[in-house]
Amino acid sequence: MNERHEQQFALKIAQRLNDGARDLSTETAGRLTAARNLALAHQKQPVAQTAFATLGAYIFPEPMRFRQMLVSSVLFLSLTAFSAFWMADREINEMSVIDSELLADELPIGAFADQGFSTWLKRTSSE
């Protein structure tokens, strides 16, 4: 019952305000519109807060344009790929140096690769 009375009361106030608004001077109306727009501009919109969104907001505080994000992503991905290629390349170079020396050594491959020899060596060394 109380609720209904409240609603009716609120409606009456709104009606009175609307009547009053029609009677406002142009200047006042203009100022009110400007104030309203300013308030709306400052109103915080609720955004779904995920962990990445929070991190992203921290790293890029100002709103990013789509083009900037695209360029950053492309840069990021190409650099990841570049470093992977670079590391693979460096590793292959190291491998080729070791393999070359191993194969060129006076001792045959077996001395380094034979599992039986490795085990035998450990056994006889512990005597």
Next chain:
Amino acid sequence: MAKAYIVGIATGLFLGFSVSPAAFGTPEKLSLMATPPQPAWSELTVKQKIILAPLCDNWDSLEYYRQKKWLSIAARFSSLSPAEQRRIQGQMQEWNTLTPEQQRQARKNFKTTRQLSRDERQEFKRKWAEYVSLPESEKKRFLQGEPLERLKKSRSVPDASRTPEAQVPEATP
């Protein structure tokens, strides 16, 4: 705007260098994934074909990173002595028959021997010669991790310490 690019670059480099080895697991996997295609056998220069002749049969079936590695070895080949060149060519095929795991272990053992003193290295050579002269049956026993006690008895070596040794797990061939 510049800040965004800098952060993008830094993150890319950091992730690339730190994540790729971890993500790819063993080093070979990284090389496997991140090596571009190499020339086929028919596309090699004459000089490369001469050096890599032992591999001509299975060159095209080798992984790119292995091909790249061999090409790198071939590039430095002329700076080696004739004896070294001979040894490399003589063992190329045998090396290729090893699994990546066996190769990794061999490289590890090789690196260890490189750090030996001259005397230790002589000893290592002597041990190898001794092992080679063992009969096949004896060699096989070491492949399977024979307990120390049985070994001492069979070789009639005076046992200095009779400490019981834990059974070594069988080495996978």
